[in-house]
Amino acid sequence: MKENKVILISVDGMRPDGFLSCKNPYINQMMCNSYYTLEGQTVLPPVTLPCFMSLFHSVTPQRHGITTNTYLPMARPLPGLFEQLKNGGKVCAMYYGWEPLRDVARPGSLRYAGYIHSYAEESSDTVLADSAIARIRKDRPDFVFLYMVETDQKGGHDHGWMTEAYLHRISVAVDNIRRVIEEFGEEYTIVVTADHGGHDRCHGADIPEDTTIPMFYFGKQFQAGKQFSGGTILDIAPTIAKIMGVMPADEWEGTALI
Numbered sequence: 001m002k003e004n005k006v007i008l009i010s011v012d013g014m015r016p017d018g019f020l021s022c023k024n025p026y027i028n029q030m031m032c033n034s035y036y037t038l039e040g041q042t043v044l045p046p047v048t049l050p051c052f053m054s055l056f057h058s059v060t061p062q063r064h065g066i067t068t069n070t071y072l073p074m075a076r077p078l079p080g081l082f083e084q085l086k087n088g089g090k091v092c093a094m095y096y097g098w099e100p101l102r103d104v105a106r107p108g109s110l111r112y113a114g115y116i117h118s119y120a121e122e123s124s125d126t127v128l129a130d131s132a133i134a135r136i137r138k139d140r141p142d143f144v145f146l147y148m149v150e151t152d153q154k155g156g157h158d159h160g161w162m163t164e165a166y167l168h169r170i171s172v173a174v175d176n177i178r179r180v181i182e183e184f185g186e187e188y189t190i191v192v193t194a195d196h197g198g199h200d201r202c203h204g205a206d207i208p209e210d211t212t213i214p215m216f217y218f219g220k221q222f223q224a225g226k227q228f229s230g231g232t233i234l235d236i237a238p239t240i241a242k243i244m245g246v247m248p249a250d251e252w253e254g255t256a257l258i
């Protein structure tokens with residue numbers, strides 16, 4: 001298979017029904033143009049850092065040991081997606097609006113990174129997307145991770161999941177996703193997902209509102225407009241590694257979708 005470049009976009013706390021309710025007209029094109037699920041499963045607890053450690057290391061929190069938003073070195077370390085890609089000769093970039101996320105990539109595995117505190121700008125998500133887009137235009141990194149946090153912080157926690165404020169933040173995120181897909185969708189495979197959902201003004205419970213996530217795969221290897229079932233957040237790293245022609249780590253437990 002031809003090796004491809006990948007952009008991974010994660011919208012923090014984006015519930016599938018929030019996605020469907022956000023009234024952004026581009027959501028229909030996202031479903032028509034991707035291989036997708038609205039019934040994907042994240043890990044327990046559905047909390048940001050444990051979920052992203054699982055996304056990038058393709059193991060559950062029981063295995064990587066990070067069960068809160070405080071990072072701890074793993075007792076039994078295993079390589080994550082960034083390290084695996086770096087070792088495979090790939091150039092990686094990461095743009096993020098929540099500082100603890102820096103720990104999902106070990107030092108030495110990133111060529112480019114951008115961080116901005118989410119409350120430093122009216123829309124830090126849009127500023128980060130601008131930075132990522134400018135870097136992709138200039139240097140075409142092999143793998144780009146764009147993480148947008150405002151749906152969770154300025155939507156869910158500040159106002160409540162499924163409120164107008166929360167849905168508005170999803171719609172802004174979808175506008176940013178649209179810009180990335182429209183400019184780079186031919187050259188890059190693009191993966192869009194969330195880390196967890198939420199309810200009331202929190203998340204972390206073993207209930208469908210918190211544990212169900214959407215996943216969209218846009219690219220020539222994927223059947224556009226087809227909905228799949230049974231996907232978990234552990235499948236994302238093996239799938240991206242395979243798209244990029246890099247071996248998965250032996251310890252990874254998820255399954256590549258292609």
Ligand SMILES: [Zn+2]
Pocket residue numbers: 013048152153157203
């Ligand atoms: Zn949160």
